[in-house]
Amino acid sequence: MKTLIVVPARYQSSRFPGKPLARIAGRSMLERVAVRAQAAARRLGDARALVATDDQRIGDAAEAAGVDWVMTDPDLPSGSDRALAAVDACGWRPENVLNLQGDAPFTPIDYLTQLVDALDGNRAADVCTPTIRLPWSALDDFRAVKATRPHSGTTCVVAPDGRALWFTKMILPAIRNEAERRKTDALSPVRRHVGLYAYRIEALRDFVATPPSDYERIEGLEQLRLMEAGRHIACVDVAPDPYATSGIDTPADLEAAEALVQRLGDPDTDLFSYA
8 A cells, every 4th residue: 555644633632622523514524534535545546544543432433434543542742643653553554644634624635636646756755745825815814814813824935846945934935026026926925834744654753753843842833843854845836725724723613614614515515425
């Protein structure tokens, strides 16, 4: 098996206990993530999907949704640690591991397959992750959010060959002559990072074995541990998606996701029909 798509899903959460089992338009968040993971695995071919959890209730829900699952230590510090624990627990030996967080119910399937394809096509890369180049209107909205929530959202500075140069909670790059650029370019030079990673298995093992780095602690961004260790992170520009949202961390986020489905319709209808 070439690729394992792991969905880390913790029951315990200080801000939202039982979050993976919370329902959005009648379906649990876990179900919605799981069917997307399975759909991506079908498209990729030599791939499987697996839920990694710390609670039997989530395991039962995964089984009811028709997806394999494993139990992992509840004290693991991150989704990446849980993803590696799942690899070791399941007995499979994938070349690549895609870490799809269980609180990201509307992650586009294309994002998943594009990352794995990019990893396969770039032998220099240790990790692939998606970025979205923001239109000017989206940059204006992002700046407005940052004015009151400065630690929400992450940007990435990318080299011409797609290699990540840095990730930060600040909005980079600073833009000289912005008014002129707005007249000639439909897109701003700012790329917003999507927290989704496809790892080569050896890069994931090294990440988990390496202590948190200085800049990781300062910014609160675990991918900086990889960068400070000299790992090559390749960025894949992906198209904006009307359903793509940040992870659901609170009941208010869940209400916003419910409202999104009510406004735009359920994006998973066909996927559940397939299942």
